[in-house]
Amino acid sequence: xxxxxxxxxxxxxxxxxxxxxxxxxxxxxxxxxxxxxxxxxxxxxxxxxxxxxxxxxxxxxxxxxxxxxxxxxxxxxxxxxxx
Amino acid sequence: xxxxxxxxxxxxxxxxxxxxxxxxxxxxxxxxxxxxxxxxxxxxxxxxxxxxxxxxxxxxxxxxxxxxxxxxxxxxxxxxxxx
Numbered sequence: 001x002x003x004x005x006x007x008x009x010x011x012x013x014x015x016x017x018x019x020x021x022x023x024x025x026x027x028x029x030x031x032x033x034x035x036x037x038x039x040x041x042x043x044x045x046x047x048x049x050x051x052x053x054x055x056x057x058x059x060x061x062x063x064x065x066x067x068x069x070x071x072x073x074x075x076x077x078x079x080x081x082x083x
Numbered sequence: 084x085x086x087x088x089x090x091x092x093x094x095x096x097x098x099x100x101x102x103x104x105x106x107x108x109x110x111x112x113x114x115x116x117x118x119x120x121x122x123x124x125x126x127x128x129x130x131x132x133x134x135x136x137x138x139x140x141x142x143x144x145x146x147x148x149x150x151x152x153x154x155x156x157x158x159x160x161x162x163x164x165x166x
Contacts, residue, residue, distance in 0.1 A: 027150065033146060042128070044093070044124075047122045050118040063116060068107070
C-alpha cells in the first residue's frame with residue numbers, strides 16, 4: 001500500500017488573541033527588532049499515513065479537524081504528498 | 084518602506100525524540116487510525132517586518148536563529164514575501 005506524507009499547518013483564527021505571539025513581539029522589540037509586528041504562533045505537524053489515496057485524504061481531514069486542531073479557534077490546512 | 088511577511092517553520096531535528104508527537108500518535112492509534120506513523124510536532128510562525136529587503140532578510144535570519152528556534156535541537160526554515 002502506498003505511503004503518504006502529510007504536512008499540517010494550524011493557525012489561530014485572525015479574531016483570536018495570540019498572547020504567545022504578543023510576548024514574542026514584545027521580546028523582539030526589546031532586542032531592537034521594533035519593526036516587527038503581527039507575530040502569530042501556530043503549529044506545524046508532519047505525519048505519515050499508509051493506504052489508498054482517497055481513504056488517506058478523508059482520514060487526514062478527520063484527524064486534522066478532530067485531533068490536531070480546534071475548529072472553534074483555529075484554522076487548519078494541509079498538504080498530502082506521496083512519499 | 085516596504086512591508087514583508089515571513090513564514091517560519093521550526094521542526095525538531097530528526098535525531099531528537101518528540102514525546103508530544105508520540106502521544107498524538109498513540110491517541111490516533113486508539114482512535115483506529117493505526118496506519119499513522121512518524122508524527123512530529125513543530126511550530127509555524129507568521130510575522131510582519133518593515134524595511135529594505137536585504138536588511139529584513141538578515142534580521143529575519145537573526146530572529147529565527149536566536150529567538151524563534153533553538154539551533155541545538157531544532158531546524159528552521161523560512162519564506163519571506165513582500166506584503
